[in-house]
Amino acid sequence: MPEGHSVHRIARQFDANFVGRSAAVSSPQGRFDVGAAELDGRVIVSSQAIGKHLLLGFAGDDEGAPGPTLHVHLGIYGAWDFAGAISLDPTILASRAAVGAARMGQTGMRGVAAPESVAVGAGTRGENEESIASIGAPRLARLRAGEHESLAEPVDFPPEPVGQVRVRLLTETAVADLRGPTVCEVLEAAQVQALAQRLGPDPEAPTESRAKAEARFVARASRSNQPIGQLLMDQSVVAGIGNVYRAELLFRARIDPHRPGSRVTEDELRALWRDWVKLLRIGVETGQMLTIDGLRGAKRAAALANRADRHWVYKREGLPCRRCGTAVALETMQARKLYWCPGCQL
16 A cells, blocks of 8 residues: 555645646546546646545635545555656656666666656556656556666557546646545545544645644554554554554664553654654655665665665564564564564564
């Protein structure tokens, strides 16, 4: 399931290419016909993420009046595919250049420079974190990203929908296709506000100040007797953290994931939150969940290119802890895999 940094990158993609433009909205699959009809022809006026939730705001019927919002949660299988003339955020350009440089260094292959705007074609495979063309669950996309990166052959615009497309957003120059989401619905303004209040704080969301968000996280976590490893995955406590960030945050803080939230000190909770602010910002800017500090030059480029080089404990069960040498443990906590070091985190 995409974690919070991926959804913020999707929101940036929409902000750069769709906000301020009128969109033809359809449901090629047919399962969202009613919602598509409500949004069709309206101008997209905002794009934001709260945790793992994407909120695309549309213009209202009257000038200045709040309009409907398209609410999407990708879940495990959902993804957005983009095609057309796609403009890139400068931070996304930088991250793709770094990944390309790392792979060139490892394999000797020729790289492809990333332009500020690319015409995205059809028929190539995208990757989950790095692709500007497909973000979410890996699937066929319209631009290959990652190893052997190259632009596809030009195709007619807009391309025909491929597969089970729940929603298509089409402007004069760009198209976004949504497949396989867990949630896809139209919300009114009051429902959007209720969703934001129900979710835990997100340091990248524009809904509240950083100070207020930190205080809300500390308050919610400290009054619970549930394990802190469980609380970090509770989207009503903090929005956007998934399995990778949960494991890495707790390792970096040397906190036992089984310790109840009520027994984690206020200073520890504040430090956890501030580390989450830091790691989420890195994830949004690089497209990678890069959780090892101090990487420079070739080591940082290698970590951006290879998951095995970018995490302390995640997916390293049975291997020696990078810090103390104890074998990294793997267990199940509330039906999700938990990676942790019994040597560093007790």
